[in-house]
Amino acid sequence: MTGNKYKIKTPAxxxxxxxxxxxxxxxxxxxxxxYAELTDETGVRVETDADLPKNETNLVAATVxxxxxxxxxxxCGLHIKQINNIPKTSGLGSSAAxxxxxxxxxxxxxxxRMSLAAVIDLCNxxxxxxxxxxxxxxxxxxxxxxxxxxxxxARVVPTGLKVLTLTPDFPLSTALSRxxxxxxxxxxxxVYNLSHSTLTFGALATGEYSLLKAAADDRIHQPYRKGLIxxxxxxxxxxxxxxxxxxxxxxxxxxxxxxxxxxxxxxxxAEAIKPYKKWRYRVCGIDAQGAVIRPINR
Ligand code: HSE
Numbered sequence: 001m002t003g004n005k006y007k008i009k010t011p012a013x014x015x016x017x018x019x020x021x022x023x024x025x026x027x028x029x030x031x032x033x034x035y036a037e038l039t040d041e042t043g044v045r046v047e048t049d050a051d052l053p054k055n056e057t058n059l060v061a062a063t064v065x066x067x068x069x070x071x072x073x074x075x076c077g078l079h080i081k082q083i084n085n086i087p088k089t090s091g092l093g094s095s096a097a098x099x100x101x102x103x104x105x106x107x108x109x110x111x112x113r114m115s116l117a118a119v120i121d122l123c124n125x126x127x128x129x130x131x132x133x134x135x136x137x138x139x140x141x142x143x144x145x146x147x148x149x150x151x152x153x154a155r156v157v158p159t160g161l162k163v164l165t166l167t168p169d170f171p172l173s174t175a176l177s178r179x180x181x182x183x184x185x186x187x188x189x190x191v192y193n194l195s196h197s198t199l200t201f202g203a204l205a206t207g208e209y210s211l212l213k214a215a216a217d218d219r220i221h222q223p224y225r226k227g228l229i230x231x232x233x234x235x236x237x238x239x240x241x242x243x244x245x246x247x248x249x250x251x252x253x254x255x256x257x258x259x260x261x262x263x264x265x266x267x268x269x270a271e272a273i274k275p276y277k278k279w280r281y282r283v284c285g286i287d288a289q290g291a292v293i294r295p296i297n298r
Contacts (some may be wrong), residue, residue: 005037006108006298008101008182009285011139012086013093014163015131015251018216019080025093025131025251026141028284029162030135032084032097034060036105039077048082058082064109065124068243070122073110073143080105091255096132099123104137104293117235120151131173141289156205157288164244164269166235168278172228182223185237189219199253200246207277209245212259216246229254239274260286 012030016022039045044056052058058067062081068075086094103123107114114122116137121135130144134153143268144153196215203211226232226249235256239247242265246260266283273279 003037003237004104004109005035006293007035007296008032008104008291008293010097010101010291012135013132013135013251014091014165014248014257015093015129016218016221016248017141017257018200018212018246019193019220020131020143020200020246021197021218021220022129023131024141024143024197024201025135026163027135027139027287027290028092028165029287030085030092030165030177030282030284032082032086032094032101034083034101034105035081036060036064037079037111038075038109039079041077042064044078044080045078046082048083048084050084050088052082052084060105063099066126067103067122071107071110073086073106075136076107082209087167089173089174090167091249091253092167093129093136093251093252094167095133095174096123096127096129096136099127100123100133100136106293108293117150117166120153121149124151125149126159129251134277135290137175137290139288140286141201141204145242146160154201156201157286158207158209160207160287161209161245161259161261163280163284163286164239164260164264165250165255165284166239166257166273166279166281167255169280170230170231170254170278172252172254174252177228178223180228181221182224185220187236191217192199194265209259209261216248216259218248222249225249225253230278232256233265235273235276235279238269241272242266242269267291
């Protein structure tokens with residue numbers, strides 16, 4: 001389908017909301033924009049100002065190629081342009097956004113035969129984190145499971161809440177951040193997280209946000225990962241002190257995220273985190289749309 005050009009906008013995501021390790025995530029209004037077209041020129045060309053591979057090893061390009069192959073699409077060359085605003089290896093779903101972009105662009109370039117469910121399953125197979133790929137595709141807050149290779153999920157879009165993200169200037173690889181987790185957990189810790197994550201999703205669905213403070217606590221990953229993140233305790237304390245409803249480690253870190261409402265005191269936060277020069281915060285909206293793809297008219 002040479003000549004058709006598409007643009008996709010994919011949101012950043014924060015996985016592991018509260019006790020929802022590996023299952024609950026949300027999308028925020030920070031976006032990557034990616035353009036793709038099939039060309040008559042052989043080979044893969046990626047245009048980007050970011051420090052990313054410019055050939056077929058680029059994650060978006062590799063994912064488009066993989067999807068085109070699955071869909072048995074005939075093509076000669078591929079041109080990609082990436083404008084990335086989601087910081088890399090920061091716990092805000094930058095890899096998931098690239099994979100979602102690649103699968104959805106590959107699908108439309110091949111004629112758009114994949115269903116939404118098939119797109120979600122393929123993204124999850126490639127990324128391995130349903131708590132990032134799901135909200136990236138659907139927007140909102142998602143709770144997902146993988147049932148024999150198929151992702152099943154529920155989605156809510158809480159109103160009246162914003163998401164505070166705090167990101168330091170140092171990266172943390174997901175692989176390293178998973179390595180520090182124990183292989184097994186006690187029944188008490190498993191029940192703690194089950195009960196807390198169920199209540200968190202319920203509170204977000206019903207608007208009973210006063211429950212979040214107690215509900216959004218975790219024993220599965222944060223106690224083990226916080227030592228990897230310089231000033232984690234000081235930053236989370238500052239966010240709570242400024243009136244956040246609840247705070248969590250965003251994905252595998254190092255970013256931290258929090259739900260906030262109108263009672264949150266941004267000036268108090270800015271003052272409290274002043275000594276921690278490596279950290280920047282941002283007040284985000286919850287993205288309710290998820291990935292948006294459209295043809296570009298020439
Ligand atoms: N749930 C995953 C983790 C998210 O915490 O490792 C990775 O982005």
